[in-house]
Amino acid sequence: MVNMLCLGIEGTAHTFGVGIVKSDGKILSNFSKTYVPEKGGIHPRDASQFHAANARAVLDEALTQANVELKDIDLVAFSQGPGLGPVLRTASTAARALAISLDVPIIGVNHCIAHIEIGRLTENTKDPVTLYVSGGNTQVIAFDTGKYRVFGETLDIPIGNCLDVFAREAGIPHPGGPKIERLAKEGKKYIPLPYVVKGMDLSFSGLMTEAVRMTRLKKDLRDVAFSLQETAFAALVEVTERALAHTEKKEVMLTGGVAANTRLREMLQVMAKGQGAKFFVPPMELCGDQGAMIGWTGILAYKSGSKQKMDETQARQRWRTDEVEVTWREK
Amino acid sequence: MMLMKKGAEASLYLEPFENVLHTAGGGKVVIKERIPKEYRIKEIDEKLRLSRTSLETKLIxxxxxxxxxxxxxxxxxxxxxRIxxxxxxxxxxxxxxxxxxxxDKKLCMLIGKYIARLHKAGIVxxxxxxxxxxLTERGELYFVDFGLGEYNPSVEARGVDLHLLKRALQSVHFKIVDFVLREALxxxxxxxxxxARDVIKRAEDIEKRGRYVAKEDRIWH
Incomplete structure (x- = not known):
């Protein structure tokens, strides 16, 4: 097939998305809907019900925007993991139903790797060290001999979760990230908070607890937000720098929902410059969770010979980045 | 100062002894200097460099x-x-x-013994x-660079240490990793x-968690 059309389905956490991608790398459409809990954090069952209820509408909108019909689709890709079980099962069920009814191949994609691949596509990077930061994941990833290796990661909560929970506890309305960033810009005084880097790994739970405690002690919220960001981001950048020095790669990429933060971008930019590396951030609409990254990675895997049987498509909640055989890149 | 190595966190310089310590004497010294990082605010930067410099000195x-x-x-x-x-x-x-x-079986065993001595002293x-x-000319083995070390007596931390050794051997010495690791263990x-078996068992578990690289576990036995 010269130019195949892949429909990618994303569903690992809040977002249900469908993207339609051509095998030459052109993204024809990328539409999604995001579940926002009425209060508190994400409830996996509620999220999956939201996804199921909206799946058809999202699919139709993606097809309309791409100006294609279902019969034009040559391949169905879906986020097989990692993520929340009920949510993953909704996405994989939708993918199986589509693939069977269209009689096209199906391929399960690793969500974390999809974030890297869509960035490599749009930013045209060759071989970056990637800092992937979101509400569900925090990893420093680099390719080495056939696999995406995790050089460092969080030992407890992801950075996005740290920021979300802090915002909620401090009474900052959803979405917390942008508001914390705005507050932090007005913060002046640094309040010492726990900085935890263990070898190449990170930990944010103690930092979050302490930052919340500072708000209860009636410290200026702007100073707490500033101190929280500075501490957490310094740790992220330090581990990324170590991975960069260790692998001797010349590119750094930032992706995931937290990539929206301009202070984090700035810090990585400064670090990369010091290490003689180039710095990349994909457009924000491709940093967050969406279907196009799943579709594109599905194409890469399929074209390099990956095939999947129907009974291999069950959700993989804990599917690790470094378990995936990356058949589409040279060892 | 003559730059010997530039790491992610620190630079190493090689200097004649008398240049640094203002006494007569042969030989050379190494100066390890934790360089400021412009990406982080001064408050964090100084705190980290200070605590790490003194921690590393203590560990050594x-x-x-x-x-x-x-x-x-x-x-x-x-x-x-600076140290x-x-x-x-x-x-x-x-x-x-x-x-x-x-x-050299003895060298491999000594590597393992050194690690055990560190662990028994609560250091990883x-x-x-x-x-x-x-390895000096006189055949003495030295461990250097404690920049990522810490005081941690847990089985988990020790297991990670052994696992890191295996990973390091696999990445550079894949042909003799079995031999070296067997003797070191x-x-x-x-x-x-x-x-000791508990620590080795933990290292094996850490590997199986899939956190790290290799899949083979035969070398542990």
């Missing part, structure tokens, strides 16, 4: 007390974030192991690569005594 001295050869510390400058220490002259063990005829090295081990067990 305590390791020596535990029977692991480490560079002598001549001076610590917490203003300039002035003995220059250990000799090839890195990395280079020694690359010799195709290498079969945190970066057990063969570049951080030096033998030395580790001998020196550590009761409880």
């Amino acid at each position: 001295s305590d390791a020596k007390r535990a029977g692991v050869k480490t560079p002598a510390i001549y001076a610590v400058d917490l203003g300039k974030m 002035v220490m003995e220059f250990i002259d000799g090839p890195q063990v990395k280079k020694v192991l690359k010799n195709p005829r290498f079969k 090295h945190g970066d057990l690569t063969t570049s951080n081990m030096i 033998r030395g580790y067990e001998e020196e550590f005594g009761a409880g």
